[in-house]
Amino acid sequence: MIAAAAASALALVAGCSLSGGSGSSSSSGNSPQSTDHSVTLVTHDSFVVKQEVIDEFQRSSGIKVTVLKSGDAGALTNKLVLTKGNPIGDAAYGVDSTFASRALGEGVFQEYQSPEGDKGPQRYAADGSHKLSAVDVGDVCVNVDTGWFAAKNLPEPKTYQDLADPKYRDLLVVEDPATSSPGLAFLFGSIGKLGESGWTDYWTKLKANGVKVVSGWEEAYNQDFSGSAGKGPRPIVVSYASSPAAEIGQDGTPRTKALLDTCYRQVEYAGVLSGAKHVDDAKKVVDFLLSEKFQAQVADQMYVYPAREGVALPEAWTKAAPLPKDSAALPADKIQANREHWVQQWRTLVQG
Known part of the structure; x- marks a missing residue:
């Protein structure tokens, strides 16, 4: 996932509001709607959309959209699997x-190939089944506090291998891949870059x-990263390629940087x-996404990159948060x- 917590905290930095927690339900908009057309959209906790955008869709389509937030990507997937016989949305x-x-x-x-998919999202297709449509991209990358390294007169790391160099001892904080989507993506990235024969030695x-x-x-x-509002003790963290866009100083210069050689392609x-229950209307909601x-509003609202081609990013992202061009990726069947x-294996190596 692009982790729910990641988008949530970054959106708060940007002044966005995220209502509704895990398992909560909220109705998006109060426009008059036909009671014959309604869709429950099950999302992760960080789903955010400009109110005027959802209101316009509801008016034009006649569909009332109710958002049911269900944790981060892992929790959301688990809930969808457990309720597939009687879906919650x-x-x-x-x-x-x-x-x-x-x-x-x-x-x-179920299978549905949106007519909007040929505008770019299908380049990120999970497989050939046409059951999932890519909405956004949020590559997981190592981030560094550039000011910390400048003050210490220490060169910034650039690669996975650099992070294991003794000069960066006790500087890196990562998320547990068993409990965190970016943590899992970083693990997959190390496997993709270093191979199945090299990643275990790397984590050791x-x-x-x-x-x-x-x-x-x-x-x-x-809490742990020195480049965020928490001013923690560690200047290297696993986060997102878009994270530096939330850390731009008053002089317009980003205070952090994503290491683009450490990125893993993550698509939502x-x-x-x-x-x-409402298949035809659900298809229209997917088209809307x-x-x-x-x-056009996913970058500002959720700190992710749009999957659709030709959608401009906020100006600040050009310098602070360019979309990585060479992110690692693993085939879906290999992940499964x-x-x-x-x-x-990771638990045994790192926590055992």
Whole structure:
């Protein structure tokens, strides 16, 4: 996932409001709607949309959209799997590329190929089933506090291998891949970059070099990372390529930087749930999530990159948060076959 906590905290930095917690339900907009057309959209906790955008969609479509927030990407996926026989909604958004294979393998989604998909989202297709449509991209990358390194006269790390160098001992904080989407993406990134024969040795070196592991992004970024508002003790953190856009100083210069050689491609998807009560309207909601109007506000609202081609990013992102061009990625079927095994191996290596 693009982790729910990540978008939440970054959105708060940007002055956005995120209402509704895990398992909560909130209605988006109070415009008059036909009671014959309604869709429950199940999302992660960080789903945010400008009120005027959702209001316009509801007016023009006649569909009332109710948002049911259900935790981060992992919790959302688990809930969708557990309730697939009696789905808790009609459509879902927020299952990401680290969990998509599980949702697809469990039959959570039904086939629907949105006409908006050929505007770019299908380049991020999870597989060939046409059951998930890419809504946004939020690559997970190591971030550094550039001011900290300048003050210490220490060169910034650039690669995965650099993080295991003794000169960066006790400087890195990461999230637990068993409990955190960015933590899982960082683990996958190390496997993608270093191979199945090299990643275990790499994590052994990271452990020896004093890596700190915490349960989730919010703790890592807002408490341990020195470059955030929390002013923690560690200047290197696993976060997102977009994170520096939230750390721009009054002089217009970003205070942090994403290391683009350490990124893992993370995509968030939407789809129509199998067994949905309002299938036709759910399809229109998926179309809406891929539409230019919705896509144009995802960077400001959720600190992610739009999946649709030709959608401009905020001006500040050009310098502070460019979309990585060479992120690591693993095939969905490989993730599905190995996810639990890799996480267990990681636990044995790092926590055992």
